[in-house]
Amino acid sequence: MKLAAPGRVELRIPRRAEFVRLARMTACTLAAQLDFTYDVMKDIELAVAEACTNAVEHVADESCDEVLVRFIVDGQQLVVEVVDHGQGFDPAAADEGAVGEGRIGGLGLLVIREVMDEVEITCDPETGTCVRMIKHRTRV
Amino acid sequence: MATPLEITSRVEGDQTAILSLAGELDVSNVAEAREAARKLLDDGCSRLVVDLASVTYTDSSGLGMLVGLLKRLRESGGAMAIAAPVPRVRRVLEITGLTQIFALCDDVAAALKEVRG
Numbered sequence A: 001m002k003l004a005a006p007g008r009v010e011l012r013i014p015r016r017a018e019f020v021r022l023a024r025m026t027a028c029t030l031a032a033q034l035d036f037t038y039d040v041m042k043d044i045e046l047a048v049a050e051a052c053t054n055a056v057e058h059v060a061d062e063s064c065d066e067v068l069v070r071f072i073v074d075g076q077q078l079v080v081e082v083v084d085h086g087q088g089f090d091p092a093a094a095d096e097g098a099v100g101e102g103r104i105g106g107l108g109l110l111v112i113r114e115v116m117d118e119v120e121i122t123c124d125p126e127t128g129t130c131v132r133m134i135k136h137r138t139r140v
Numbered sequence B: 001m002a003t004p005l006e007i008t009s010r011v012e013g014d015q016t017a018i019l020s021l022a023g024e025l026d027v028s029n030v031a032e033a034r035e036a037a038r039k040l041l042d043d044g045c046s047r048l049v050v051d052l053a054s055v056t057y058t059d060s061s062g063l064g065m066l067v068g069l070l071k072r073l074r075e076s077g078g079a080m081a082i083a084a085p086v087p088r089v090r091r092v093l094e095i096t097g098l099t100q101i102f103a104l105c106d107d108v109a110a111a112l113k114e115v116r117g
Helices: A017-033 A038-058 A091-095 A105-115 B030-042 B060-075 B087-095 B108-115
Strands: A007-014 A066-073 A077-084 A118-124 A128-136 B005-011 B016-025 B047-058 B079-083
Touching: A007 A017, A017 A038, A017 A066, A017 A077, A038 A066, A038 A077, A038 A105, A038 A128, A038 B060, A105 A118, A105 B060, A105 B087, B005 B030, B016 B030, B016 B060, B016 B108, B030 B047, B030 B060, B047 B060, B047 B087, B047 B108, B060 B079, B060 B087, B079 B108
Parallel strands: B016 B047, B047 B079
Antiparallel strands: A007 A066, A066 A077, A077 A128, A118 A128, B005 B016
């Protein structure tokens, strides 16, 4: 069964590590309904996990207790937005971060940029931090 | 509830340990794996093989743990090798450029040979 396009799925998860898997599973389930190959589906799963992990691990604001994962599908692409309302971060600084234990932000963003076609990160005090990722639905 | 991850280890007689993980390695369970590895090092193991043959998924959380272990072992003159990563795990290592840092081996036997020099 194919997902009707355009379509939208929204998932709100507690900002806790054990719920990142739920976002991953949702990404896989959704991507499987589209015309992505298995490898691309797993790449999308990975990107969603990295964005959610970043929200879980690197948001210091304790009042931010939820992460919104929004999937938007149309005929050309899958857009995934991972939004939290904690204090933002500087993606340029994160990219320069050293790879190491306890400092994975830069590594996660590197992974996202490698596996997705387009990535945009916005930080706004009012709307929070949004990692917006796009995968084109290129037919093989 | 954390993502299920099975962790087993075996210590051989020459300060060599094999840490075997099975399942999915992510932010929810990486601390367990890190703690198991640290215990091996704290107990005196200076050569570590991390067997990833049964790890079907990892993200940067798992990679961060592996990098941390490698750093600690190198600083103390030890050695570490990764055994049998499945294609999806190898892909994450390749994306991040970590294939150039880690010793990747086809199986545990080859990884043991690698860490023993």
